[in-house]
Amino acid sequence: MFVFEVTGEAGARAEIRVQALDWSQSGVVSFSCNDDPLAVLLLTECRCDAVGFFNLLAGCKPLYVEQWLTYLQESGRIARVACRQRSPAEADYLADAGLESEELNALLGQIYRVAGFNRLQINRYLKHRHNQTLLATRYDQKELERYRQLNDVILTLLRFKRSQ
Numbered sequence: 021m022f023v024f025e026v027t028g029e030a031g032a033r034a035e036i037r038v039q040a041l042d043w044s045q046s047g048v049v050s051f052s053c054n055d056d057p058l059a060v061l062l063l064t065e066c067r068c069d070a071v072g073f074f075n076l077l078a079g080c081k082p083l084y085v086e087q088w089l090t091y092l093q094e095s096g097r098i099a100r101v102a103c104r105q106r107s108p109a110e111a112d113y114l115a116d117a118g119l120e121s122e123e124l125n126a127l128l129g130q131i132y133r134v135a136g137f138n139r140l141q142i143n144r145y146l147k148h149r150h151n152q153t154l155l156a157t158r159y160d161q162k163e164l165e166r167y168r169q170l171n172d173v174i175l176t177l178l179r180f181k182r183s184q
Contacts (some may be wrong), residue, residue: 021047021116022082024089027100028058036062036076036085041145041171043083044152048175049076061097062089107143131173135166142170 022043024036032055040047053059066076068087074080076088082103089101106113132138145167148154155164 021106021113022085023104023106024082024085025100025102025104026058026062026089026098028055028061029097029099030055030058031099032058034058034062036089038080038082038085039171039175040082041167042155043086044081045168045171046079046081047171048079049085051077058098061092067091128174128177131170135170137166137170142167 022038022040024038026034026036028034032053034051034053034055037050038047039049051059051063053062063076065073066084066088067073068084068091070081070083070087074084074088076085086103089098092098093101106116110116145159148158159167
């Protein structure tokens, strides 16, 4: 999960979360903001180098959000942007993603075992996910697909949780 924290020129704050394992993978977006003008600025005419204009709330890639926020910061329209990445291997990851129920936590643990994941593998992948060249040489296409499917499972669990 990618968490973008934004501070506006007047001190207002916003948070954009993208549920994705790497920069190039689309994911569900959640948005919160404590100031209407900052929210309008962040959600209006979002654009990036990769695809041009995009709809942030419909779900997008963290790369798009990062490029959009960097543009806003460089043009002086927002004061600060910070990005932190949350790993599924972190103890409080599920609670932070909105999956704090014991049943969903147990289910995800079973999925890790069935799919053959362990925390070391996940941490290693997350450590290298920023370097596309390294990913291409270290992991074959099948392995990369496994990690992307893990992200899809987490997204599905989030959808189930939200529908409850």
